[in-house]
Amino acid sequence: MIASDVRDFLEKLGYDVQTSLNHREHMQLWREWYRGKVDSFHEYVIYNGIKEVKRTKKSLGMAKKSCEDWADLLLNEKVKITVDDAYQDILEGCLSENDFQAQSNALIELSFALGTGAFVEYASASTQSGCQIDYINGNMIFPLRIRNGRIIDVAFASQIGDSKYYVNIHEKVGNQYRVENIIFDAEKGGNYSIDKIPDDVQRIIYSPVPLFQIIKPNMVNNSDIDEPMGMAVFANALDEMMDCDEKFDSYFNEFQLGKKRLFLDPSVINVTPVTNGKNKSVRPAFDPNDTTFYAYGGGSDMKEKIKETEFNLRVDEHSQALQDALNLFSDKVGFGSDHYVFKEGKVYTNTANIISSNSKMFRRLRKHELILKKALEDMVRAVLYVSNGIVYSNDIQVDFDDSIIEDKDTERKQDQADMANGTLRKDEYRAKWRNETLEQAQENLPVEADALP
Known part of the structure; x- marks a missing residue:
């Protein structure tokens, strides 16, 4: 409910939230795939001759795997940010106490899963540098004004109680940025009340530099080309993910069902044990939830009351089919084919080959780095302003890790x-x-x- 409550509150304040409800629905679907289980796809029933048994498809979790891999390629421990010597220690101190290395990698992963993420900086007495960095996922981002596809004004929100929310609104006013902090209570009946903010938080501040930076996969949101928010890196690979999980589930079932299959005459399904002398009770002889047994409706036409069958395991066929599905998925999310290898029942990342500079993965990596590099540069300027009060205008060098590629x-x-x-x-x-x-x-x-x- 956080999205609808915050959206309604912002609109009551007079803001026009630019993200469509349709996009929020897409984000929810991407979130389910990132979680690894999509109820509408992974939950199904199978009839065993007696009743319908609920089953759950096995999942390879390729949505999360692909986001993890992009995060590790884009922002790992080898990425180095360099400024003038006079400010390098200030920057590194702030990044260290904000756990930037781990948190930024996690933010990239979530941004590639939900389509959008953000760094947000603000003054805080709880840090030695005086600057706190928040790492915001797409569920908490509400664009308010767009220019040429870029988010100019935006609100960030978080839930701090059963019905209370903290909202941080950033607006560009002339050459400055106005930042307003609000805590509101979503009361029953659609009413809202504004609470007092803590004494250590300023209600309104002004900054000569933006104190937020939007990051997202560098790809056009083809679900809605006018949508300012980004799309999940796997948004156009849902069919390929379903194909992967269908074949992985079949691969798993090949071993589950390939052991033996018992076809039963209905007459052997129930037995009548005698208990307490004259009292009799009827109970099933086999577990009705077990899909290994199948009650055959042949009745007296069956020559055997219980017929056992065995199958030859189609391991090679399943492995090849699953590898083909992984190749299609890998190519769709920008890694090119052969990035993932299915071997010994697991999916591995193929690190045997060095990626050439003209490969699809190399070009896509450089493309994603364009947005990330700009965000990191703006983040550095925000950190130096909040922590030291300077408007840093000198060069900022962002060295990405090329060791995996070259x-x-x-x-x-x-x-x-x-x-x-x-x-x-x-x-x-x-x-x-x-x-x-x-x-x-x-x-x-x-x-x-x-x-x-």
């Missing part, structure tokens, strides 16, 4: 060869491989002219 050993050997034949300078080599600026590399070069940096 053959670093081969590239480094080539650079060493170029340095040996004079086509690459030692300071250029050191700056590249030690992650230093050119000036720092020149200062840190060894005294020996022929030493390898």
Whole structure:
């Protein structure tokens, strides 16, 4: 109910929430796939000759797996953010006490699952740096004004009680950003009352820099091209996920049902035991919820009261069919085919091959990095403003992890060869491989002219 309560409250304040109800329904479906169980698909019944038995399809959880993999590729422990030396310690201190490394990776995963996420910064006396970073998932984001597909004004919400909500509204007013903090109570009858905010929270503040950054997969939301919110990275791969789970469930059932199958004449289903002398009671001889047994309606035409059958397990056929389904899914979410390998009953990520720079995965990774890089740069400016009161306008360097994509050993050997034949300078080599600026590399070069940096 949080989305409808917050939406109604914002509209009563005069805001026009830009996210459609249809998009919220899509987000709920993506959330179910991310959870790994979609009731409308994974729950089904099978008739065993006596009754319908409820069953649940096995799930590979590929929605979550794909989001985890994109998060690990985009924002892992090897990503480095660099600013001027005077502010580097301030930045690293703030990121460390806000558990940025773990929380930002989780936010990328959730953003790729629900379509949208956000960093939000605000002043806080509870941190040594004075800056707190919130990591907001798409369920708590309410766009209020859009320009050229970008969210300009936005509200973030969280539930803090049975009917109470905290709302943080960001609006661009001229060259500044107005941020308002509100706590409201959604009372019965559709009424709302505004509560007093804590003493350590300012009701309204102004900032020369935006104190929020939106992140989402860099892909057009084709479910609604006018929707400002993003879409799940697997939103167009629902059929492929269903195909994966259908075949995985069949693979599992192949071993469950392939052991033996017993066809029973109805006359052997019930037995009549004698108890307490003359008293008699009837009970089923077999568990009616067990799909291994099937009551055959042949009656007296059956030559055998119980007929046992055995099947040859179709392991190779299932494995190949499941691998084909995984290839289709992998390609649909941007990894290209052969990213996932089904082996020994498990799904593995294929790390045997180095991804070339012209591969689909490489191009899609670079595309996603465009949005993330801008968000990280704006986040750094917000952190430095909140923690230190400065408007930082110098360069911010965001170095993403390329080690998974490129053959670093081969590239480094080539650079060493170029340095040996004079086509690459030692300071250029050191700056590249030690992650230093050119000036720092020149200062840190060894005294020996022929030493390898």
